[in-house]
Amino acid sequence: MGDLRSSVQVPVTVLVNGRSYTVDVEPRLLLVHLLRDVLGLTGTHIGCDTSQCGACTVLVDGKAVKSCTMLAVQADGCSVTTIEGIGSVENLHPVQEGFWEKHGLQCGFCTPGVIMAAADLLRQHPNPTDEEIREGLEGVICRCTGYQNIVRAVRYAAERMQSADGEVEVAATAGLDRGEGSQGGATS
């Protein structure tokens, strides 16, 4: 019966990484499939069928959501940020820089989702304790790292963002004193 149902397409307009797209989609299309299959943004991964792994995490209107548990039509009119849009190779987001510096990944499959979740975690707790970092990352599963270096990476990013005096988006510029010991000292 399900297969006989209407699969009439409906238009959806989303702003993804600052660029506006209007596409016709089936209502049952998941946001993660819109991003990966329609828009070709394959940095957002799919790791499970049960809304648990968080590999698909993106920011919708600035908040971390599991894009496998949201319909593309629900995102109509929203602004979406994926791993492709949070930073660039020349201008890494502080969390990306943290993963680089602290070796926060091994196979890298979970990493895009973890970075997006961490970005929201730092929005809610700009100066998190290790406990808060671990709790904030409950919605992402990493099968490689044992999380230790992920926590270090997020702590690094928090310190980096604090010392940038709130200028979050510009904190990581290419060639900037990477790994040098200044982080964290500025405000304490």
Added chain:
Amino acid sequence: MIPSAFTYERVHTVDEALASLAANPEAKLIAGGHSLLPLMKMRLAAPAALVDIQAIRNLHGVREVDGQVVIGALTTHAEISAHPVVRSLLPALAEAAAQIGDLQVRNRGTIGGNLAHADPSSDLPAVALAYNATLRGLSPAGEFALPADGFFLGPLTTAMPEGAVLTEIAFDVPPAGTQSVYQKVPHPASGYAVVGVAAVIGTDENGCFNYVRIGVTGAGDVAYRAVAAEAALMGQPPTDEAIQAAAGHAAEDGVMGEDLYASADYRAHLVQVHTARAIRRALP
């Protein structure tokens, strides 16, 4: 996995939502989608139509009116756990909302969806019972206001009329001097409550218990009020023996569930232990 096909409509008012539900008996409301979409992806649910209520603006937010805190059905778990009014007047609700799922789930899931869905392992039913919440909404027959006590009838079954929209949840601000807490044993994989106990506790000038309301979730096929434990605690002094004795009755009002992770006996034990802990934590 991919859900079965359905038609989709976004509504902007409660009346539009009611009309869409009335026009299509196979339609379902979708709020945050964090209970419904996982079921649809597993094809355990296959509604023919979804009516998206997220854009109904007056169902969002927290307001304080006449000794009550009224929370719009579409307010998310993240908004609730961070809200200063909830944190100061309904601390057990803030505590429970902050422990739901994970950061991403709390950004999408709503209080209305949580209560309307009535998952036996959801956290918020216990809190709604302990705070004596009233669930208000509109159905084709008009307005309704249902007390939490009696709202949860069974797994995924509530007293809400057919074709209704839950619009807001009104929580009585508990009497001055009471304390409220939420105590949870999360399932290690799913994060849902194996057992969750919400307690609102007050003591008189002699330290004896003069206000006790306890809601329990997770343990059975439906959340319940631990009436026997409440009665056993009333009037007692705040001694360890009195608390232990009262908590010993906390599993009596529920039918304990059983699964691979926790047997019925173990669940009953957890309910008793965590009821005692909740009461101790709520002592001044």
